[in-house]
Amino acid sequence: MPRPPDPAKRRDLLNRVREYVIRNGLADLSLRPLARALGTSDRMLLYYFGTKERMVAEALALDERRPLLRARDLLDPTASPKNPAELRRFVEQTWQQLSAPNMRARLPLYLEIMTASLLHPDRYGPVMRDVLTEWTGLLISVFRGLGMAEARARTEAALLVDALFGLLTAPLADGDWDRSDAALHTLLDRLEPGWHNT
Structure with a gap:
């Protein structure tokens, strides 16, 4: 009977694989x-x-610092936004974490995973689907908590998730984080008033 894998060795390998993939893509x-x-x-x-x-x-x-795979960790269930202003603050704080200089070195890997999930959906598709599902599900729950109907909550959540991913992708190509930051705040200026009309 084969010996079962050593959990400590497996964990050590995973940590080293993570660092290798972050460095090398x-x-x-x-x-x-x-x-x-x-x-x-x-x-x-x-x-x-x-x-x-x-x-x-x-x-x-x-990765405890994984910028895109930790949606649930960013929002304390007991402190879920109770009104549009709190939701906006949550989105702005999340954006600051995701776009912080110490996180930017990790983001290209997620762009690679997104691309790989399109080219090889059987290999990396589940990874991206899990990311999108977690983020969208989190925001659907928040919008429902604001009193929105399910269909509208899903639409608002998809809009925010897709916009955030797009705004993170563009500056990876040209380095213009200020433009993406300004675009995010402009987007929120336009969306937040509509969140009051649940």
């Missing part, structure tokens, strides 16, 4: 070079994780 990620960099073998990685995609997804989910 996904585009040319291959198991053998990754295994060499970690001082192990590709067979050992497959033994612990089954597939490369599962390993990457788990490694990213472990």
